[in-house]
Amino acid sequence: MSRKHECIAMLLAGGQGSRLGILTKNIAKPAVPYGGKYRIIDFPLSNCVNSGIYTVGVLTQYQPLELNDYIGNGQAWDLDRADGGVHILSPYQQIEGTEWYKGTANSIYQNINFIDRYDPEYVVILSGDHIYKMDYSKMLAYHKEKNADCTIAMLEVPWEEASRFGLMVLNDDNSIKAFEEKPKNPSSNKASMGVYVFTWEKLRKYLIEDEADPNSSNDFGKNIIPTMHGANERMFAYAFDGYWKDVGTIDSLWEANLDLLNPQVDLDLTDTSWKIYSKNPITGPHYVADTAQVQNSMIAEGCEIAGKVDFSVLFSNVDVEEGATVRDSIIMPGTKIKKGAVVQYAMIAENAVIEENAVIGKRPEDMESLDDWGIAVVGTGVTVGKGASVEPKAMIGEDVKEAE
């Protein structure tokens, strides 16, 4: 038998993240590397553990292999526990047949039995798409204080960006008056962060009703939340004012990495009171040779740097050979940048090889038209041949031949 758990978390990690292109060709978005040694999912998982939530269901569906392997038994986050811990919840076969997760709400619906086993009062619903550090226990306390049925974490965003978000219009007591989904002319700048606390009894009821509705797309944002709001359930917004970034696009992922090098940005990963845990590579310290020039960068263990690295994030076991240059770029684990290669404004996925004198990406000031400019992306395991070049904005999933 299991002891009673006041609050458990369910982490929606099934999304493909199609806007990340080849970076999510073989891995689910939450498994995408971030910040020199982390993966996106380390943030919600570490937040859970730091908030005292030790039971986490991770809902996976799209390309789960690497994600499942990464999470393992949850040991890296102290989530290998006798009672609770981390559980991978994939769609499974039932008597009525097999069903994929039709939507975010359906994925929770299909795991009602899992949640009931712990008999929680509250369930936190999280997504594996965001970089942020947040104490969910404070939000839970707020939820209880307001005697709410649903609490949605909310962030004030700049007005000019507001139309990119799901927005909330609030009453004076922070209860939610109305929702606006990516409106053209926003009347609020209070954006939903995709972090919800539900009173389980209520959510359970709405999930079952939603499933019975054949016209529903079984989605939290589209169905559950509006239905609850329509039924006048107690719904509140919880204000959060730290760093939060949706890393759903190439540009935002690139930016979020480089934010770590900006002392003005309010995301301190060195804070030992709120550590972000991850599976650590088994490798030695990194080595910087006497031919190297490293400035304003983040470098993980196991790298061998003999070239020039400026304003970049290098994950573990990256080699930058003598005479190679890496600027304004993100280089994921195990990638080799050979002699004379130049990598600028680029993201290079794991275990790629950039051969001698290859050129990846360009600086915006070297472009004739900025419309053609963007971050160049090289996929996992791709080899870019000697002297070959990869244009800005390009996304390379296949090997590039040596230049003639």
Add this chain to the structure above:
Amino acid sequence: MRANNVLGLVFSNTYDRCLDEITSIRSMGSVPYGGRYRLIDFPLSAMVNSGMGHVGIITKSNYQSLMDHVGNGRAWDLSRKNGGLRILPPFNMNNVGLYTGKIQALAGAMDFISHSDEEYVLITDSSFIFNVDLTKMFKYHEDKNADITLAYVNGKAPSISELAEFDIDTDGRITNLFRTTGSDNANYSLNVLLMRKSLLERLINNAVSLNYHSFTEDILQRNVKSLKIYGYNFDGFVRVMDNIQSYFEANMALLDKENRKALLSTQPVYTKVKDDVPAIYGLDSHVSNSLVADGCVIEGTVENSILSRGVHIGKGAVVKNCVLMQNAYISDNVNLNCVIADKDVVIKPNKVLSGDITFPVYIGKGIVI
């Protein structure tokens, strides 16, 4: 010989006096090394990599830091239902106080040894750094039908007087074993011994009843004719911590690519996980020929140095030929040359400290200058 049929025994306190300053607050096994390791990581990792799964660590004194480091053995995959890692605190037999030699120490651990299911025992120290495939040593032991196999290297013998040195015949058998003479071309022991558990039990019981003290002289030397004792050459990167200079040199040796490859990349070396952020280089950082661990923040100049996890180098600081242990904080405009700074050392702004390559300055744990 199946590796999981070999019980590992690691002495955590070996020749502590060789690094008396660094070991005044810790055991030899928990001496920091190479930016992120502790010396005991090397025997433990070699054992685990070979497939061994049951290891006892025989401690003596100052072993709090060691216990903190190894924990339940999880970092080495030694947190197990069967076997796994066990710390064996000193056992005061017959109220004679702390053990004084390996014979007494092994006698004190005999309960643990006898109760283990393994048929063989591999005994190591913590003063030697190596990363070898022990399964080859197991095979060698079987091929030679040896009673005891003793690992050695050939070279200038370390300045540890109790260490065994020996002559070996063309077959590899040890024909003559004696205390090291310090010669330049010695076959010296690395105190890595492999034998049947039953033989160890017999030798130790016998030695205790005869009140013997020295493992080298009273057990190995006395039996060099009656037992088949073979030497097994450890090739690759091997270092002995016989004094602070060799400690310094062994750290600096990792600045050489071949050494780094031999010690750290041939098979994994496991250590306690700290979950530090990758190292951050500031705008005016200049780093060359250095080894840098996670958690470092570098805003100054670093040359020919080893920076352990969490080291901070302030703006305008110049650090050359230094070994800086965990969380050392080097403030702005400090100038250091040939310094070994222990954990949590703080150097206040504008200070200048300099040792010599042959005689590095050592700053003790937590000292603020």
